[in-house]
Amino acid sequence: xxxxxxxxxxxxxxxxxxxxxxxxxxxxxxxxxxxxxxxxxxxxxxxxxxxxxxxxxxxxxxxxxxxxxxxxxxxxxxxxxxxxxxxxxxxxxxxxxxxxxxxxxxxxxxxxxxxxxxxxxxxxxxxxxxxxxxxxxxxxxxxxxxxxxxxxxxxxxxxxxxxxxxxxxxxxxxxxxxxxxxxxxxxxxxxxxxxxxxxxxxxxxxxxxxxxxxxxxxxxxxxxxxxxxxxxxxxxxxxxxxxxxxxxxxxxxxxxxxxxxxxxxxxxxxxxxxxxxxxxxxxxxxxxxxxxxxxxxxxxxxxxxxxxxxxxxxxxxxxxxxxxxxxxxxxxxxxxxxxxxxxxxxxxxxxxxxxxxxxxxxxxxxxxxxxxxxxxxxxxxxxxxxxx
Amino acid sequence: xxxxxxxxxxxxxxxxxxxxxxxxxxxxxxxxxxxxxxxxxxxxxxxxxxxxxxxxxxxxxxxxxxxxxxxxxxxxxxxxxxxxxxxxxxxxxxxxxxxxxxxxxxxxxxxxxxxxxxxxxxxxxxxxxxxxxxxxxxxxxxxxxxxxxxxxxxxxxxxxxxxxxxxxxxxxxxxxxxxxxxxxxxxxxxxxxxxxxxxxxxxxxxxxxxxxxxxxxxxxxxxxxxxxxxxxxxxxxxxxxxxxxxxxxxxxxxxxxxxxxxxxxxxxxxxxxxxxxxxxxxxxxxxxxxxxxxxxxxxxxxxxxxxxxxxxxxxxxxxxxxxxxxxxxxxxxxxxxxxxxxxxxxxxxxxxxxxxxxxxxxxxxxxxxxxxxxxxxxxxxxxxxxxx
Numbered sequence: 054x055x056x057x058x059x060x061x062x063x064x065x066x067x068x069x070x071x072x073x074x075x076x077x078x079x080x081x082x083x084x085x086x087x088x089x090x091x092x093x094x095x096x097x098x099x100x101x102x103x104x105x106x107x108x109x110x111x112x113x114x115x116x117x118x119x120x121x122x123x124x125x126x127x128x129x130x131x132x133x134x135x136x137x138x139x140x141x142x143x144x145x146x147x148x149x150x151x152x153x154x155x156x157x158x159x160x161x162x163x164x165x166x167x168x169x170x171x172x173x174x175x176x177x178x179x180x181x182x183x184x185x186x187x188x189x190x191x192x193x194x195x196x197x198x199x200x201x202x203x204x205x206x207x208x209x210x211x212x213x214x215x216x217x218x219x220x221x222x223x224x225x226x227x228x229x230x231x232x233x234x235x236x237x238x239x240x241x242x243x244x245x246x247x248x249x250x251x252x253x254x255x256x257x258x259x260x261x262x263x264x265x266x267x268x269x270x271x272x273x274x275x276x277x278x279x280x281x282x283x284x285x286x287x288x289x290x291x292x293x294x295x296x297x298x299x300x301x302x303x304x305x306x307x308x309x310x311x312x313x314x315x316x317x318x319x320x321x322x323x324x325x326x327x328x329x330x331x332x333x334x335x336x337x338x339x340x341x342x343x344x345x346x347x348x349x350x351x352x353x354x355x356x357x358x359x360x361x362x363x364x365x366x367x368x369x370x371x372x373x374x375x376x377x378x379x380x381x382x383x384x385x386x387x388x389x390x391x392x393x394x395x396x397x398x399x400x401x402x403x404x405x406x407x408x409x410x411x412x413x414x415x416x417x418x419x420x421x422x423x424x425x426x427x428x429x430x431x432x433x434x435x436x437x438x439x440x441x
Numbered sequence: 442x443x444x445x446x447x448x449x450x451x452x453x454x455x456x457x458x459x460x461x462x463x464x465x466x467x468x469x470x471x472x473x474x475x476x477x478x479x480x481x482x483x484x485x486x487x488x489x490x491x492x493x494x495x496x497x498x499x500x501x502x503x504x505x506x507x508x509x510x511x512x513x514x515x516x517x518x519x520x521x522x523x524x525x526x527x528x529x530x531x532x533x534x535x536x537x538x539x540x541x542x543x544x545x546x547x548x549x550x551x552x553x554x555x556x557x558x559x560x561x562x563x564x565x566x567x568x569x570x571x572x573x574x575x576x577x578x579x580x581x582x583x584x585x586x587x588x589x590x591x592x593x594x595x596x597x598x599x600x601x602x603x604x605x606x607x608x609x610x611x612x613x614x615x616x617x618x619x620x621x622x623x624x625x626x627x628x629x630x631x632x633x634x635x636x637x638x639x640x641x642x643x644x645x646x647x648x649x650x651x652x653x654x655x656x657x658x659x660x661x662x663x664x665x666x667x668x669x670x671x672x673x674x675x676x677x678x679x680x681x682x683x684x685x686x687x688x689x690x691x692x693x694x695x696x697x698x699x700x701x702x703x704x705x706x707x708x709x710x711x712x713x714x715x716x717x718x719x720x721x722x723x724x725x726x727x728x729x730x731x732x733x734x735x736x737x738x739x740x741x742x743x744x745x746x747x748x749x750x751x752x753x754x755x756x757x758x759x760x761x762x763x764x765x766x767x768x769x770x771x772x773x774x775x776x777x778x779x780x781x782x783x784x785x786x787x788x789x790x791x792x793x794x795x796x797x798x799x800x801x802x803x804x805x806x807x808x809x810x811x812x813x814x815x816x817x818x819x820x821x822x823x824x825x826x827x828x829x
Binding site: 054055057059060061062064065068069071075262263264266267268270274275278279290295298299310311 | 442445446448451458650652655658659679695698699
């Protein structure tokens with residue numbers, strides 16, 4: 054078991070009606086000037102925008118809207134930082150999914166930094182402070198509501214960087230599963246794939262504990278069962294709620310405290326796909342994951358695949374270990390397929406043409422040569438090609 | 442799934458060597474005047490006392506020693522509060538097991554309160570502030586290092602009260618599993634029983650989630666496997682470490698966020714046993730638990746017992762549900778017996794004579810009529826008698 058140093062200062066307020074019940078009171082602790090950040094307007098359709106504005110009467114609320122999936126440095130982060138500085142914002146209220154929150158985190162750090170915010174995101178400079186963030190999360194997926202990181206894309210350089218700093222934990226995250234009732238089937242499935250991959254990135258490692266394995270196996274099983282219930286009946290409260298909490302823990306480290314670090318290879322590879330092609334992150338992950346598994350299956354890794362196959366998919370343990378591993382990888386693929394995720398890169402508009410360029414970009418930037426099963430440029434290109 | 446509002450502000454610093462590595466730096470954040478609290482001297486035997494004093498050269502360190510298991514209001518809490526006030530203590534450093542830390546929590550609140558600290562512990566007055574607490578935990582058991590509560594005994598009234606307040610979360614908890622290498626077999630087993638019961642108190646409830654069930658089942662299995670490894674080889678680092686983290690989560694609510702509350706009935710009953718007879722808390726719990734299970738087994742509760750039996754003990758699911766439940770309860774009893782816990786009250790010096798008095802005390806003070814399977818005075822007395 055590895056040493057660790059862990060703290061999550063985020064307050065989770067979870068359940069039906071919690072925004073009405075507690076938002077006004079929570080915001081009163083942070084000052085009068087709020088930057089309200091959101092995306093393309095789905096929060097208006099579900100009435101959440103009006104509710105929030107109503108609950109924040111008496112505050113000075115400025116707005117940054119139009120934050121996209123795979124949120125962009127330019128214009129979103131830059132615009133947000135500018136507003137925060139101009140208006141002397143006290144706190145950011147992020148309302149939406151993980152992309153809005155990721156963007157808000159970069160803004161929070163940029164707002165308290167005198168130079169170009171890219172210095173922070175690209176780790177050239179360590180942030181010394183950040184504005185506090187409160188969020189209302191409307192999508193079960195990234196777990197950004199309970200972690201200190203965000204992923205920011207810079208279009209002109211095809212960069213997509215996971216920016217992590219303990220200053221970026223949200224102060225308070227509101228999670229009301231009813232706000233996920235209207236999430237489309239496509240996004241529900243992609244969110245599940247994202248969360249499952251967060252867990253797998255931690256599960257497939259050199260050493261783990263009995264507790265962590267059980268926790269992660271339960272989370273994977275819960276996600277697979279509950280996403281199907283959500284797809285079947287989008288207003289199944291229990292299923293939406295269970296899926297939401299499964300996702301929330303995803304990038305918090307709580308699933309794997311004491312485990313060896315594994316390097317997050319699928320995320321590293323997917324960042325290139327969605328930076329170059331702006332595809333849906335969770336779909337990119339679902340496509341890559343089984344091909345990555347197949348690629349790294351070896352005498353060194355097979356025992357983890359056996360545990361995964363037996364405990365998550367109930368594969369009969371009484372057979373050759375590589376046979377179990379193959380079945381586990383096949384079951385992973387079939388599961389994603391069963392929730393209607395397109396399972397080939399060509400299905401999401403990616404062809405052979407830039408594979409080598411993307412593989413080089415990943416190899417140069419993601420440090421996957423240090424992953425549990427190290428990946429060099431050739432490995433990455435092979436995984437991309439197998440995913441076509 | 443139930444609504445919840447959750448935050449744990451405690452920083453966990455876990456692993457071999459973490460005290461040497463980080464204690465001095467951590468303490469520098471809290472001021473110069475430290476109250477060092479500890480128990481009967483085991484920290485001197487293992488060299489931890491000398492190490493801490495060495496690491497805190499340059500600080501004004503005052504000491505409160507002799508804190509007992511089932512820590513006492515008088516003299517320990519009162520003495521600690523007095524020292525804190527007289528010396529203007531900035532921070533408490535608790536070095537020892539859960540009893541030392543529980544006592545330190547009551548001191549931390551009492552030190553910032555003008556009246557009689559019992560007002561706080563007995564919930565007559567809500568604390569408005571508390572001194573910060575740092576701890577170095579040397580026993581895997583209570584989980585006090587990651588929760589906001591402590592249990593304090595007042596001898597003259599036979600009261601043993603679980604005092605809980607969010608102000609009482611430790612600021613920083615150091616967990617180095619090597620400090621548990623010298624814990625006796627008796628205390629190792631009792632610590633395991635305590636931690637298992639913490640989990641069972643949460644597991645046996647009206648509704649739970651797939652995630653929580655998997656997490657708790659994994660923790661129970663991990664505890665049962667690792668405690669045997671610890672008993673066999675007290676210096677098995679991995680086993681001590683896994684057991685330590687299993688225990689840490691015990692009373693933090695993270696095992697059961699979103700579950701219905703179950704009422705902690707075994708703890709309520711055991712508090713009377715150890716208040717009246719000063720027995721080892723974990724042993725009292727182990728004795729009561731299977732008798733409590735038998736007592737509450739009914740059409741209403743049986744499905745949880747089935748899940749417990751099948752998933753924790755691997756009992757064949759293909760049989761009558763009450764048969765599975767009976768086997769699960771029997772397996773629980775046999776497990777505790779297998780780690781040499783005395784499994785009858787008479788083995789720990791408790792006879793029939795005060796059972797009705799204790800049952801009345803529990804019924805009057807612990808609110809067990811509101812537990813998932815409600816317990817009235819007669820039920821409590823029956824469970825005590827079945828435990829003789």
